[in-house]
Amino acid sequence: MSLVSLAPITEAARKANYAVGAFNPVDYASMKAIIRAAEEEDAPVIVQTSAKTVRYHGYEALVVWVRELAERSPVPVAFHLDHGKELEMIQHCIAAGWTSVMIDASHLSFEENLAMSRKVTTMAESAGVGVEAELGKIGGVEEEIVVAEEEAHLADPGKAEIFCRELNLGVFAPAIGTAHGVYRGEPKIAFDLIEEIYRRTGTPLALHGGTGLSDETIQRCIKLGCAKVNISTNLKHLFIGGFADYHRENPQDYEPLKVLAAQFECMKNLVREKIRQFGASGKGRALETSLCAL
Numbered sequence: 505m506s507l508v509s510l511a512p513i514t515e516a517a518r519k520a521n522y523a524v525g526a527f528n529p530v531d532y533a534s535m536k537a538i539i540r541a542a543e544e545e546d547a548p549v550i551v552q553t554s555a556k557t558v559r560y561h562g563y564e565a566l567v568v569w570v571r572e573l574a575e576r577s578p579v580p581v582a583f584h585l586d587h588g589k590e591l592e593m594i595q596h597c598i599a600a601g602w603t604s605v606m607i608d609a610s611h612l613s614f615e616e617n618l619a620m621s622r623k624v625t626t627m628a629e630s631a632g633v634g635v636e637a638e639l640g641k642i643g644g645v646e647e648e649i650v651v652a653e654e655e656a657h658l659a660d661p662g663k664a665e666i667f668c669r670e671l672n673l674g675v676f677a678p679a680i681g682t683a684h685g686v687y688r689g690e691p692k693i694a695f696d697l698i699e700e701i702y703r704r705t706g707t708p709l710a711l712h713g714g715t716g717l718s719d720e721t722i723q724r725c726i727k728l729g730c731a732k733v734n735i736s737t738n739l740k741h742l743f744i745g746g747f748a749d750y751h752r753e754n755p756q757d758y759e760p761l762k763v764l765a766a767q768f769e770c771m772k773n774l775v776r777e778k779i780r781q782f783g784a785s786g787k788g789r790a791l792e793t794s795l796c797a798l
């Protein structure tokens with residue numbers, strides 16, 4: 505099937521109490537590992553590219569890869585821009601074939617964030633592209649975006665309600681205590697805030713900073729309203745670790761395809777494990793059929 509937009513899959517996930525995994529590939533192999541894992545788990549999936557990855561590979565290559573992998577796939581795949589900060593890049597992604605984009609204007613004031621996010625929803629709507637927007641400030645390191653602990657702050661539920669009422673979002677990313685990268689110590693998740701924000705907005709929520717969260721935390725967040733869980737750091741570590749471990753264990757083996765196969769398996773297994781953890785296994789083909797019928 506061709507690539508799908510964000511809202512139909514996050515809404516379906518919310519209704520059935522699971523979350524769609526959103527994974528950040530860094531090249532063709534990691535993208536293929538994500539989509540193959542989703543197929544093996546029979547799950548919908550979101551392939552999301554960081555701005556850095558877009559700049560590295562260019563728009564065209566990424567779209568050609570994802571289309572080649574998703575169009576022959578029996579499960580729904582959304583192609584999403586993660587943490588888009590520049591309107592120009594977002595516009596290029598929409599024109600090039602991304603089916604979903606995130607506008608991250610969380611560094612601006614509430615009014616400016618709302619105005620910039622509105623520009624993106626207007627741009628995206630006419631192209632049938634889904635939108636994710638952020639409120640509050642999620643801490644940690646996500647590629648070039650570095651938010652220090654003292655700078656991070658949680659989303660305000662009253663503002664969240666206005667933000668979501670004003671914007672037609674496929675998914676909403678309020679800061680609720682998670683952080684990008686590796687956690688130092690136990691993360692303090694504001695579960696009550698997730699519940700209140702979901703109750704007041706009715707918009708499926710995105711859980712950023714998925715690497716390092718326990719099964720229990722993730723399941724609780726899903727129950728309270730999260731329908732998209734982001735995993736990047738975990739996958740990056742396995743991209744490097746899968747390659748390095750194979751070489752350490754087989755120091756005389758200089759057959760690159762064997763090393764790549766080992767790295768691929770590591771990444772695919774991680775994605776499968778996460779999809780199961782998010783409760784999305786077994787939902788893919790049925791959802792694909794219902795989307796085709798629309």
Ligand code: 13P
Nearest residue numbers: 685712713715734736737
């Ligand atoms: P991690 O890097 O913690 O997995 O978070 C990913 C993320 O939220 C991308 O936006």
